[in-house]
Amino acid sequence: MQPIIINNIDKKFGDVKALNNVSFSVEEGELFGLIGPDGAGKSTLFRILTTLLLADKGSASVMGMDVVKDYKKIRRSVGYMPGRFSLYQDLSIEENLRFFATIFNTTVEQNYDLIKDIYVQIEPFKKRPAGKLSGGMKQKLALCCALVHKPSVLFLDEPTTGVDPVSRKEFWEMLQRLREKGIAILVSTPYMDEAVLCDRVALIQKGELMDINTPEGIVRRFAQPMWAVGAGDRYRLMQDLRSYEDTASCYAFGEYLHVTLKSGGAGEDALCQYLSPHQDLTMFRTSAGIEDCFMYLMQEQNQ
């Protein structure tokens, strides 16, 4: 049984289409990433799947239960971590965890093995009010609270937003371990570098899915040759590249500009020629990352 199945979901807020005909499914024990910029509709989709919102059209099921008809059962068996920190800031780590355990009719001790790896990291501060924790610790606590009743599916809405790079890395390592325990995880993130850590990703923008594939698959489908170009005067370089008639796309990536050409690999020499007046010019072939693919798909959708 597929833990999450989404069929043709539409959702509108007034005139704004938050979700437009979205369909995908998540396999058992899969870490599925929903990648997209702010306002793409990720949180709306999470709210529909966690039974907090009703879709205008389409259907969805979680663990075989319909999100409309069986909402009570779903609420009992999924773990949800909202995008905004939603635990009691005036209660301590321990009290928050115990509260969420008891309302699910269980105890912290009963499912301790599931949260142990994460909980030991925040245990030294267990008497501290949740509001006084750092961003990374807050997320770890929220994950503990979402796991304390041993859910079969985990919904994590932008769990690493506002968290330092080290904690982000740790957080993803925890997700990998949870996946090994057989929990299906749907996670959303605006960070492209996290996409490669998922089993499969769906790229979403303006409420529409652009692509669903493994991270490698998405990169592989991006077949065009790509060059990384750098020069002393980056601003002029970018202007020159954007006005170059053969340029298909040109984006700044770290210290280089990533460029693709309409003529593909054949245009390399011409481009070299064109850019030769630049000082300190470096230009080499590079392989596209998932971020390049996203930019490319975004541009395609906008056209």
Place this chain on the structure above:
Amino acid sequence: MRTIFFILQKEFLQVFRNRAMLPIIFVMPVIQLLILAFAANYEIKNIRIDIVDQDRSSWSQRLTHKILASGYFELNDAPLSVKAAYEHLAQDDADLILVIPPNFERNLVRQDKASLQLLVNAINGSKAGLANGYATNIIRSFNKDVRAEWLAMDERNGPPRIDVTYSNWFNQEMNYKYFMVPGILVVLVTMIGAFLSGMNIVKEKEVGTIEQLNVTPIRKHHFIIGKLLPFWIIALFELAFGLLLGKLIFHLPMEGNVLLIFLFAAVYLVVMLGMGLLISTFTDTQQQAMFITWFFIIIFVLMSGLFTPVESMPDWAQKITWFNPITYFVKVIRMVMLKGSGWEHIRHYFFIMCAFAVVINAIAVWNYRKTV
């Protein structure tokens, strides 16, 4: 049931962790009772009076003495001209001017008739009314003395007249505090019930915890009961605490059965909590909830008969007070405490309150389902 217990546990933990909460629970009633009961007083003393004595006779002197000896008045000045007294009235130095015209004594003796002039500063209506009343009473009594003396008779042989003696039932000394303190207790209980409960529910929305809480097996009635019950308990505790303070500080009488008050308060609080819940369903922040509650409570309190009797309101306003829960509780708590009314006297109000409780909570729960 277990779920409600866990929510209650969490609520109490949060309530008592809130720094503002303990002062609200223990200091607010003391301050309200002490300050309001002493300050909100209808007996007006130290009314500043200007006496313009243009007669300067022995009778006018006696009248002046009698007025100042009453204890209600304090001589501001005794100018010679009425004009100077007007000045004092205009500058708010004097509240009242008594003008004793020239030939007051002569007219009184010769024509058996004399006139006086009272000028009252009526900016504060109730103060003016009382000042006027006190002065008129003193002058009437003076008039009576004059007549008795004039006719050289003692009172028993004087001309026949009707003397009214009276006794104040249920509050013999007309102790203002006996009447006021129970009403202030009602306001106290209302504040806890309506304000804190509504804000407590909205807080979950404002902070965002409701989103997490909704994806749990908690049912709506668990949540509502768990959120409201702590304030029901705290408010009843406040009532007990306030009654105890009233007993210790003001020696409030308790003629009736105190359990009747608690029974009524228990239902009354359900109404107030329902109001808090209803307001919380169409607000998103604690600030909004507070202002809306404030709007209703101020109307309810001012129209409750706590400060001004309901009977003196215009007809349409009296009809509005039928829908004001505070009116009923103020009435019932005074009836039970001062008059010793029993169940058969307050039964009627009790059932009205039960009806309120059912209606407002039904609307609140129905509205809650629609919005969250």
